[in-house]
Amino acid sequence: MRHRAAYVAFDRFPSSKGSAVHIAQMADELFERFGGGLLGVLGGGDLPRYQREGTREIARFDAPVPNLIDRAEAFSGWVADHLEPHLDTLEVCHVRDPWGALPAVTAPGRRFKVVYEVNGLPSIEMGHTWPWASKAALGKIRELERFCLERCDAVVVPSRVIGGAVRGLGVPDGKIRLVPNGAEVPAAPERPADAPDRYIVYVGALQPWQGLDVLMRAFARLADLDGLRLVICASVPERRAKPVRRLAERLGAGDRVDWRFTLPHHEVAAWLAHAELSVAPLTGCARNLDQGCAPLKVIESMAAGVPVVASDLPAVRELMADGKHGRLVPADRPAELARAVRVLLEYPGEAAAMGRRARRRIEDGLTWAHSRAELASVYRMIAPSPPDGAPHRAER
Numbered sequence: 001m002r003h004r005a006a007y008v009a010f011d012r013f014p015s016s017k018g019s020a021v022h023i024a025q026m027a028d029e030l031f032e033r034f035g036g037g038l039l040g041v042l043g044g045g046d047l048p049r050y051q052r053e054g055t056r057e058i059a060r061f062d063a064p065v066p067n068l069i070d071r072a073e074a075f076s077g078w079v080a081d082h083l084e085p086h087l088d089t090l091e092v093c094h095v096r097d098p099w100g101a102l103p104a105v106t107a108p109g110r111r112f113k114v115v116y117e118v119n120g121l122p123s124i125e126m127g128h129t130w131p132w133a134s135k136a137a138l139g140k141i142r143e144l145e146r147f148c149l150e151r152c153d154a155v156v157v158p159s160r161v162i163g164g165a166v167r168g169l170g171v172p173d174g175k176i177r178l179v180p181n182g183a184e185v186p187a188a189p190e191r192p193a194d195a196p197d198r199y200i201v202y203v204g205a206l207q208p209w210q211g212l213d214v215l216m217r218a219f220a221r222l223a224d225l226d227g228l229r230l231v232i233c234a235s236v237p238e239r240r241a242k243p244v245r246r247l248a249e250r251l252g253a254g255d256r257v258d259w260r261f262t263l264p265h266h267e268v269a270a271w272l273a274h275a276e277l278s279v280a281p282l283t284g285c286a287r288n289l290d291q292g293c294a295p296l297k298v299i300e301s302m303a304a305g306v307p308v309v310a311s312d313l314p315a316v317r318e319l320m321a322d323g324k325h326g327r328l329v330p331a332d333r334p335a336e337l338a339r340a341v342r343v344l345l346e347y348p349g350e351a352a353a354m355g356r357r358a359r360r361r362i363e364d365g366l367t368w369a370h371s372r373a374e375l376a377s378v379y380r381m382i383a384p385s386p387p388d389g390a391p392h393r394a395e396r
Contacts, residue, residue: 162291
């Protein structure tokens with residue numbers, strides 16, 4: 001098959017991480033518009049290297065390259081090889097990172113448009129995930145980001161804060177489009193069979209910027225609340241939780257924490273729906289402040305009708321209002337986080353009202369349907385479809 005569209009991401013897909021939910025929604029919108037396409041992602045484990053689903057082809061990069069930079073460079077070469085057979089039929093290539101963007105914007109004789117979706121900037125984020133990276137290496141990555149952003153046709157960002165970071169790299173306003181993350185507003189799922197009578201919940205990954213150390217210190221301060229448990233639905237394997245679990249034990253809170261690892265998305269939704277409240281203790285680091293973020297855990301908690309206690313960061317304020325949808329507390333303050341949780345638990349009626357307002361906030365403008373409509377407008381702007389009834393270029 002020769003495709004009109006391609007979606008490329010240096011992410012494992014499918015997976016239990018929020019990025020996989022986002023990729024599924026964005027790729028679906030692209031491929032529905034262009035009659036199928038090529039999805040190039042990371043693989044590994046028991047995921048097949050290649051599969052075909054109707055008019056979609058999924059190719060997975062699974063080369064065992066230990067070094068992150070070497071793996072990213074190898075992925076770029078792999079993407080170039082997979083785009084090459086489609087260069088004369090491609091109309092849009094949607095990328096999520098500079099490793100996929102570079103082969104797209106430099107494709108020989110490129111006639112297709114490139115949409116660069118910036119969910120994060122590796123030049124900032126890798127300083128936290130890869131602390132031994134030198135300043136020179138991060139500087140080269142920043143130049144790569146600038147190069148790709150300058151040569152793409154549209155830049156999509158999930159939050160205004162990330163949009164500001166992109167503008168700081170010299171991208172003009174007219175090129176940047178806000179396509180926020182979204183959520184499905186689910187029907188009430190059944191309570192998980194092993195759910196505690198009373199619990200608060202954290203959903204997501206365990207990187208340092210997520211603030212799990214702050215959460216554990218806050219939860220240790222709530223030991224007097226009989227029967228209250230903390231459920232952590234981690235999107236990563238159990239081995240990645242060892243440092244956080246050790247901290248919980250040292251704080252005397254380990255026996256009150258329930259762990260669930262890499263659950264399917266619908267099971268996470270059930271844990272959210274039956275929680276007293278959800279917590280998002282993001283830290284006030286450069287990754288969250290300068291680069292920005294678009295925390296899916298906040299949106300999905302609100303969609304479940306659950307009040308959220310989250311760090312008071314600009315990116316979070318785009319999604320929820322303090323006192324209306326939950327509580328915003330200063331980042332990196334365990335005592336403040338614990339106090340906000342305690343107050344909401346003491347006033348369940350007001351907490352329930354916050355949850356209802358949070359759900360309406362999602363219904364009114366932050367569903368995936370809203371997000372996909374915004375993305376569709378980007379595609380229409382840069383690559384208008386052929387007239388009704390005209391054959392797809394890939395079919396001629």
